[in-house]
Amino acid sequence: MPFFASSYRDSQIRGDQAGALAVYFLDVGQGDATLIRTPSGDDIIIDGGPNNVLIKKLGVYLPFYDKTIETIILTHPDNDHVAGLVEVLRRYKVEKILMTRVLSDSPSYQSFLDEVEINNIEVEVIASEETVDFGDGVFFNILYPIESFAGKTVESTNNTSITGQLVYASTSVMLTGDLEVEESLVARGLNLKSDIYHVGHHGSNNANDLKFVSAVNPKYAVISVGADNHYGHPQYRTLKNLESVGAEIFRTDKSGDLIFYSNGLEFSQLQAP
Numbered sequence: 001m002p003f004f005a006s007s008y009r010d011s012q013i014r015g016d017q018a019g020a021l022a023v024y025f026l027d028v029g030q031g032d033a034t035l036i037r038t039p040s041g042d043d044i045i046i047d048g049g050p051n052n053v054l055i056k057k058l059g060v061y062l063p064f065y066d067k068t069i070e071t072i073i074l075t076h077p078d079n080d081h082v083a084g085l086v087e088v089l090r091r092y093k094v095e096k097i098l099m100t101r102v103l104s105d106s107p108s109y110q111s112f113l114d115e116v117e118i119n120n121i122e123v124e125v126i127a128s129e130e131t132v133d134f135g136d137g138v139f140f141n142i143l144y145p146i147e148s149f150a151g152k153t154v155e156s157t158n159n160t161s162i163t164g165q166l167v168y169a170s171t172s173v174m175l176t177g178d179l180e181v182e183e184s185l186v187a188r189g190l191n192l193k194s195d196i197y198h199v200g201h202h203g204s205n206n207a208n209d210l211k212f213v214s215a216v217n218p219k220y221a222v223i224s225v226g227a228d229n230h231y232g233h234p235q236y237r238t239l240k241n242l243e244s245v246g247a248e249i250f251r252t253d254k255s256g257d258l259i260f261y262s263n264g265l266e267f268s269q270l271q272a273p
């Protein structure tokens, strides 16, 4: 419906001008793809999902003239996180990539690394805690990993996932990729409290233990998950843990794209077009 689409875009532009941070948890099936748009319109993509759905979504949510992605963060090299990014590297000007450079023989990861080289994109290897400044008062506090996985083969690529808290003024989003050792963050005594929790590992029971979920204590929990996936995600214990801390649960398999705006004081949800 064109009228709705254009009024949606207008409201989006007004939101940006009003100094809002927009976070789009995109429905890409079984996988993660998150688009973050800063108040002045810089674009950050965290993971790209398992296919080229991301490219279509960028066409919907980015202004037609915006062909630059300022930063891509690849949490880890599994297909359901990296595959959709390959086409983004081909079609957009990507200024910088944050990743661990852990080794993986996933074919889509090889294609991703090839495009990084062909397009001569700046890469920052994440191997310790750090704060990334996206401008406009938007920061990404990287909490994990705290060791270098670069050039290493590991037992579980999930446990190399770049994990961090996106912060805009007094609002925050916790993003953990497919990390299954979040209790290590609790043990480090970090302040993990966040308004939104992008639920770890698509709601798997291998992640999301109650200690961690309680420490994050989110108002909203967003699960990126494909309908009828053969992993059984999200799993019962995860949903119970989220309910027990009073989080309102959203799922991409049920609601499609999930869009949240922060005015710096609180997040509100905007209906996708």
Ligand SMILES: [Zn+2]
Pocket: 031, 032, 078, 080, 081, 178, 201, 202
């Ligand atoms: Zn995954």
